Amino acid sequence: xxxxxxxxxxREHLMPAARVSHPSEREVTIIDNLGSIGAAxxxxxxxxxxxxxxxLGTGFEYDALQVGAKFTLLQRVPQGVIxxxxxxxxxxxxxCRYCSNPRTALTLVEGTWLLWKRCDLCDFQEYxxxxxxxxxxx
Numbered sequence: 001x002x003x004x005x006x007x008x009x010x011r012e013h014l015m016p017a018a019r020v021s022h023p024s025e026r027e028v029t030i031i032d033n034l035g036s037i038g039a040a041x042x043x044x045x046x047x048x049x050x051x052x053x054x055x056l057g058t059g060f061e062y063d064a065l066q067v068g069a070k071f072t073l074l075q076r077v078p079q080g081v082i083x084x085x086x087x088x089x090x091x092x093x094x095x096c097r098y099c100s101n102p103r104t105a106l107t108l109v110e111g112t113w114l115l116w117k118r119c120d121l122c123d124f125q126e127y128x129x130x131x132x133x134x135x136x137x138x
Contacts, residue, residue, distance in 0.1 A: 016033055098124035101120070116128075
């Protein structure tokens with residue numbers, strides 16, 4: 001379980017930096033430690049991959065049958081860009097918008113394109129549209 005924190009730099013202490021590889025035979029990006037990142041954020045790694053694929057406008061592959069699951073974006077993406085996309089995912093789906101605490105709960109609102117996010121520390125609650133992944137309020 002993620003600790004309740006008031007430090008806005010909690011990511012540096014809890015979440016590993018993304019490690020990516022680019023196999024020479026294909027124009028793809030493999031995110032080697034996405035499973036660890038997802039576990040640190042208490043979110044499924046596939047959700048991070050799905051978000052990254054949609055946000056970057058590229059396809060993706062997820063191979064769960066392989067030991068240590070393989071997370072692949074179907075274009076070459078620099079490690080820094082992957083890290084930025086993960087930070088956007090954290091802002092949208094992990095940290096509380098009010099107090100920046102990472103301990104939040106997500107609930108899908110049935111029959112809609114909305115998630116309900118609630119902070120475990122300050123009890124701030126908000127809806128998140130999942131039909132639009134832009135980094136804005138609307």
